[in-house]
Amino acid sequence: MTSAMTDFEIYTPTAEEVHSGVLGRRMRQFNYGFVGEYGQSQPVWVSARDAQGELVGGLRGFVFLEWLNVELLFVDEAARHHGVGRNLLATAEQKARNLGAHSVTLNTFEWQAREFYLKQGYEEFGHIDNYIQGFQLVYLKKVLTS
Template sequence: MSDFEIYTPTPEEVHSGELGRRMRQFNYRFVGEYGQVQPVWVSAKDEGAGLVGGLRGFVFLSWLNVELLFVDESARHQGVGRRLLEAAEQKARDLGARNATLNTFEWQARDFYIRQGYEEFGRIDDYISGFYSAYMKKALAP
């Protein structure tokens, strides 16, 4: 194929899932068939039922991918973040995850994750306005 056009796909093309199907079929030749992405969502609320924090992530290919962990400033340093992370890791284990990964900006929670057993395995310096982004991982014990 020497003659092709680069273009912006239509919403229908994107939502059809054809591109993802093609990628999965290619991958299956190397690692066999694998399951779908499984969401991992946990939240915390205070005594008045107000949201004070939460974690959003997913399990894919035996890895928990933490996309977001947030705790309101009023609820920090009370174990909420640790308990959210522990609950998410347990849900991930139940879904077959053996490891976890996440990234965090320098001003966010790198030290918190280290205390929870995560290790930094990569960093992008000056990711934004002079701050780095740390990439972290953890083996999830059975």
């Protein structure tokens, strides 16, 4: 019979503890028991610039556990509706395929780009109502074809 742990302290870790990576290593070791060993996340960054060399948009994400996780996709208002976002997303999806990803996931607020992603073949699989000031946060995914 095991006894419950009752003697512990909740605290804010030091910067040294955070940077040591011990917590992450322990989590990975636990996960390996279920899905086997896996690699580190791989960044997927693409940018777009105009004829003058000015940044007009970009995408930042990473591939982890065979999924591309898009953290940010932004296109300047003046560059929208000219294929910049579509091409950024397509380029990132291809980079992700090359890194072994089979699918993509991302989230967007309803005022941002939900309709854009749906047009690019993404499927809404969830949302949180009233995430901020009555607006919905939408979760989308897409299976990457070869």
